[in-house]
Amino acid sequence: MTDTAPVATVERLAQFAGQTVTLRGWIYHKSSKGKLHFVQLRDGTGTVQCVVFKKNVPEELFEAIGASGQESSLSLVGEVVADERAPGGYEIQVRSGEVLQAAEEYPISPKEHGADFLLSRRHLWLRSRRQWAIMRIRDAVVTALRGFFAERDFLCIDSPMFTPNACEGTSTLFEVDYFDRHAFLTQSGQLYAEASAMAFGKVYCFGPTFRAEKSKTRRHLTEFWMLEPEVAFADLNDVMQLAEDMMVYTVGQVLERRRTELEVLERDVSKLEAIQGPFPRITYDEAAKILVEHPESEFKPGDDFGAPDETILSESYDRPLMITHYPVGVKAFYMKRDPEQPDKALCVDVLGTEGVGELIGGSQREDDLDLLLERIQEHDLPKEAFEWYLDLRRYGSVPHGGFGLGLERMVGWIAGVEHVRECIPYPRTIYRIEP
Numbered sequence: 001m002t003d004t005a006p007v008a009t010v011e012r013l014a015q016f017a018g019q020t021v022t023l024r025g026w027i028y029h030k031s032s033k034g035k036l037h038f039v040q041l042r043d044g045t046g047t048v049q050c051v052v053f054k055k056n057v058p059e060e061l062f063e064a065i066g067a068s069g070q071e072s073s074l075s076l077v078g079e080v081v082a083d084e085r086a087p088g089g090y091e092i093q094v095r096s097g098e099v100l101q102a103a104e105e106y107p108i109s110p111k112e113h114g115a116d117f118l119l120s121r122r123h124l125w126l127r128s129r130r131q132w133a134i135m136r137i138r139d140a141v142v143t144a145l146r147g148f149f150a151e152r153d154f155l156c157i158d159s160p161m162f163t164p165n166a167c168e169g170t171s172t173l174f175e176v177d178y179f180d181r182h183a184f185l186t187q188s189g190q191l192y193a194e195a196s197a198m199a200f201g202k203v204y205c206f207g208p209t210f211r212a213e214k215s216k217t218r219r220h221l222t223e224f225w226m227l228e229p230e231v232a233f234a235d236l237n238d239v240m241q242l243a244e245d246m247m248v249y250t251v252g253q254v255l256e257r258r259r260t261e262l263e264v265l266e267r268d269v270s271k272l273e274a275i276q277g278p279f280p281r282i283t284y285d286e287a288a289k290i291l292v293e294h295p296e297s298e299f300k301p302g303d304d305f306g307a308p309d310e311t312i313l314s315e316s317y318d319r320p321l322m323i324t325h326y327p328v329g330v331k332a333f334y335m336k337r338d339p340e341q342p343d344k345a346l347c348v349d350v351l352g353t354e355g356v357g358e359l360i361g362g363s364q365r366e367d368d369l370d371l372l373l374e375r376i377q378e379h380d381l382p383k384e385a386f387e388w389y390l391d392l393r394r395y396g397s398v399p400h401g402g403f404g405l406g407l408e409r410m411v412g413w414i415a416g417v418e419h420v421r422e423c424i425p426y427p428r429t430i431y432r433i434e435p
């Protein structure tokens with residue numbers, strides 16, 4: 001019987017209703033009452049209650065399950081029975097099976113643990129229900145994003161991780177030995193994405209990016225994933241519309257595909273259902289005015305917005321807020337200046353709802369060779385290292401733009417998870433590189 005029952009997964013149990021199947025997984029929780037064990041079996045795709053009646057199974061199996069602790073691995077064969085009271089709607093009436101390895105004293109018990117304890121055991125913590133839900137939402141976000149761009153004929157062209165120069169300022173660069181010279185880990189794939197856009201039109205890159213962030217906040221990682229579309233013949237408005245459409249689509253896909261996970265996280269889905277276009281759009285100057293008049297803000301005109309400022313600004317909206325036209329002094333060298341007000345950049349930051357702050361940063365790029373050279377000088381950047389980038393303005397320069405979406409911040413926002421360290425499988429932060 002063990003050999004013939006088809007292998008099922010918890011998320012696909014409905015397809016096997018009434019049949020006998022093999023399920024393989026780990027004991028998430030177990031309770032025993034005399035002649036009965038209730039095993040919450042976790043198989044990675046979900047958990048299901050397996051009922052092990054002493055009279056229904058071989059004696060050794062009943063004893064072995066009785067002696068197995070949390071996270072013991074096992075293979076069980078049983079009938080898939082519909083049960084309204086069961087979460088997910090099914091339970092398993094076990095007939096046979098085997099314990100593959102009996103675990104003892106699993107360190108993460110269902111009781112509360114501190115963040116540091118859990119982060120040190122991230123390799124095991126990933127098995128818990130909350131982390132399961134977050135990682136599955138992350139997966140759905142990635143799938144949605146890739147699908148969104150594929151549907152719109154964007155080409156995925158990835159940028160390198162080792163780079164000879166800085167993209168987002170020199171203060172957060174990780175320097176590494178590169179044979180007989182130095183290199184940096186990339187802060188953003190953008191500059192290469194611009195080259196790719198001139199070769200392929202509409203592109204995106206999606207990969208890990210690195211920042212030596214000294215800040216220890218709930219939204220900074222030293223290694224995070226960024227998705228960066230870059231579009232030839234696009235202006236700031238095109239870039240903003242693309243970001244809006246992408247966000248609406250992605251939230252919609254998570255609502256469609258990850259209901260159970262959102263429930264596990266007790267996410268208020270009405271907040272997600274409200275994410276529809278058009279998003280409100282205001283300028284930096286308008287935002288500055290709101291902050292200056294706000295009693296709790298320490299903002300000074302001309303400064304960049306701090307995290308508390310972003311929270312104040314986004315609080316009055318139930319949709320993401322797009323803020324444009326920041327002063328050039330607080331933004332990167334590659335941003336195009338607004339011809340109508342040259343002290344402002346043609347840029348946009350997108351702030352999530354519920355006070356989560358910046359999720360996306362983007363802009364139209366400086367496409368004029370001489371102006372770009374000026375910017376490189378003003379920012380004290382080594383011209384030689386940017387010669388290849390300047391070529392893009394020498395050979396068929398066109399208006400273009402794009403943005404970067406921080407994946408972990410997007411996942412945290414959608415999942416309602418406060419800290420980005422729970423939104424990446426193995427977080428790297430200023431104090432942590434293990435496990």
Ligand code: 4AD
Pocket residue numbers: 167168187188189190211213219220221222224226228229358359360361362363402403404405406407408409420
């Ligand atoms: O605003 P940033 O720095 O923009 C860029 O890097 C541009 N080159 C992107 C582009 O136009 N192609 O970063 C983009 C996004 C932020 O909005 C934020 O979501 C995320 O990346 N981000 C971080 N996420 C986690 N930890 C950090 N340390 C982050 N720094 C930025």
Ligand code: MG
Pocket residue numbers: 349358360361
């Ligand atoms: Mg930014």
